[in-house]
Amino acid sequence: MLSAGLWRIIRIGLVSLVLAAAVTGLVLGDAWLWVAVEWSPPAYAEFYARDGLDTLTTVALLVAALVKAALLWLILRTPAPGPLDRREQALRRLLYLAVAYTLVLWYPLGLLPGAVEATIQLALWTAIDVLYLLVIRWRSRTLRAAAGAMFAVELAGMANELLDELDLPEFGSGYVVELGLMLAGVAATVITIVGQRRDGRWSRGTLVAGGLSMGVYALAIPFNIFFFTRIPSGNLAIPVMMDAVGLVGTVWMAATARELPVEDRPAAPPPAPRRAVRVTVAAVALLPVIALIHPEQTPHLTYTGWSMDCYNRPSFGDLKPAERDAAFLCRARSTDGVGPPMFPEDLSDQQILASGRALCRAKDDEEQKAILTRAGSARPAWGANPWDLVYVCPEIVGATHPELLRSSAETKAANTAYIAEKNAACRDPWPRTKGVVQATANYFLFADGDHGYQVHDPEDEVTEEAWEQAIDKMYDDGTLIGTTRTAVLVGHVEDVIDLCLTVKAFRTAPPQRTAGWKQVNEVPVVSRSGRLTVPEKGEGGDVGAGAPMPNLAIAGKGRYRLRVYVRLGDTGEEHLVVVFPGASRKRLKLKP
Structure with a gap:
């Protein structure tokens, strides 16, 4: 372990470097400022701001530099002295490794194949979660069991990402699954903070940092769902600030590792009433499930024109019946073509699906135009193509276009047979x-x-x-x-x-x-x-x-x-x- 004096020199040097780099970047230009504050290559900024950074984003970067410097000062505090058993030593090292990944290792590991990085992440957090269950003095079997359940959901989400990288069948995909995993992460954080408080080793500042990290994580849910898909090109102010305050979670991890050997706090804080503990645990455990239950009339916006799930366009015959509505929603909101999408981006899933089925039943182009006009389409005169509508009314489209019902393998076989037939006719x-x-x-x-x-x-x-x-x-x-x-x-x-x-x-x-x-x-x-x-x-x-x-x-x-x-x-x-x-x-x- 480094001495306290050397640790302090490193701490002052790194924080000063962050502030100096931000000032230098402001002088040298947008690319240097981005690298200095975001700690990532300038290509990341060019992806969103091809014409350069606007004034609001530049100001946000300068504010983010101050926020990151302050949080980095807290992250780099000297570890508390004291004895640690083997489990505690392992947990401290793994938490500091997770901190290092968040700060610097994410980029070099990101250059590796996606499956390798996903495997490393899954292994790291599996070990951390297991050690959390063993090291934290939960003082309640119910609380420990709830923590184990939420950790398992978190790890299932990471395993799902690994399966995706390996092109293997996933546990689930789409907006509902992603939201459930996010909320499970919030629930896991809440239970861990409760366990730390009941353990008694961690300071109030560490618990506050954990609570703030939970708030940032919870804030990321609506941000990812409602803002990212509508982010205007060049305006990166909000993502920059979200990235900066996201370091609060890293502060919590570092503080958790730093205070592991502290034993001068009350060994057994006054236990909360048993009924209150049970209510709290039940509420946190049920939070992800409750959040996934929507009244039928609630508008859903599952896919947008920029959703990653929409880039693959499977044939009708390759999809299960439960997947066909999602395929139509992707096409209905797609921005890949030369013009606007078929339906407005803010129209709910239910309205789009209902309009799609009405388009199937339309008698002529004029009736299709009227349906699209009522739905607010920016291109009602274009109508709808049968290769899009087949996903919501295969029985209607298939009667006149049976080839659209084929799978990709069937289509390939039919094309091969057609080419062979045409070749055979030539002498x-x-x-x-x-x-x-x-x-x-x-x-x-x-x-x-x-x-x-x-x-x-x-x-x-x-x-x-x-x-x-x-x-x-x-x-x-x-x-x-x-x-x-x-x-x-x-x-x-x-x-x-x-x-x-x-x-x-x-x-x-x-x-x-x-x-x-x-x-x-x-x-x-x-x-x-x-x-x-x-x-x-x-x-x-x-x-x-x-x-x-x-x-x-x-x-x-x-x-x-x-x-x-x-x-x-x-x-x-x-x-x-x-x-x-x-x-x-x-x-x-x-x-x-």
Whole structure:
């Protein structure tokens, strides 16, 4: 243990450093001020205040620096001398470790994988809570049992976070569970303070610090629920002050560790009446349960447009019936799109769900518009999409859009089968002329229209200006072929959303064979990396070939000729792309 003199020097030095850093940060700029007061990287401020800190936030940071310095002065008080048994020594060390985590260790541990940090936190607080039960002289089995129950709920919340980090099934999620865990934390704090008072070793100042920490913790509940999701960009004054006063809990932990060996206080304070103890314990234990019970008419605001639970968007078939309303609420309040959300953010869950079911029953767009207008929507004319409404009325939407009822696995299987069917309908137009490499597949275009597909060197990036020029070339001479140095853009004759495409590569120029084709054109192309290919339809992609396309640059890096055959057949529009080495830079119009 450090000597009292050295401990005092460290205490004065660290507190002075906090104050000096705040003054220096005020001079050097917003980023330095943030680091000096919040003890976190400037990127944390930039996330909320991309345009810099406003005056109110700057003032809040300066006030927070004074508050933190004062609380740090209390945290760093010299530990009280005196004998400790092994349990008390372990508890003191673990409490000081928890203090160190709150002050400085949270950032380096935060760089570790989330599961590692969650495991460390769970192990640390499991040990602290067990030692609380063993070290504190509760003087009441009922009180000790209540403390154990609340500690267990706290640890269950930490275990739930660990399961989430490991992508394993959780005990529960959502607003109700989070609120219950928060209130259980408040209840655990209250019972611990009662136990400390009955023990008699801890001073009134320590008990007051514990009470204040409970108040801050309780204040964080409405703050997290009602303020954080509506925090205006750049205005961080309230979060800064909440962070500063949050150190009161650290003061309590440090004071609890510091005063463990103090034995000069009354060993047995006058016990409170047994009935009062029982009432207090029962009230604290039931507090989380009571808080979770709402009258049915109470408006709920479970999800907002910024809720973390709303970032994942599972398919209807992947959800249990009890989870579907929550999925619709996420979509109804979502701010991910280009416009405002479907419903106002302050409209209750019940009202949104009722309006959603009314939208399902609407006969036409005008009736949907009227429903959204009554609900206060900022975009009533947009109506509602069936892929959103399916979560609240699957029986109605599924009758006309059965594909929306599928799970993600079913959707993937259906897409795979559809692509295979489309590929099977395409035939090789030159079955007797085998290329060195070749492939035939359906090429999927954008449903709303697309200039066409490209045969390109995927390792060479084409500038936007070059693409615009290639698009212009497509329509200049009617060939529907535009080129850059390393890419060829091939258009389509008809207004189609897919076409049959065959690609073949040869070592020398094959015969032209223009008979039966509507148009045949030949252009130059260069492969700088030794590759030329056609983009494939990727996982979840909308455009591309429905099967793997080979590398058509069979001679490696260099110049090639690319000949495109186009016709309209029984299966729709058909394209044949032939590639072979060639140094000519001419554009040839072979037919018509």
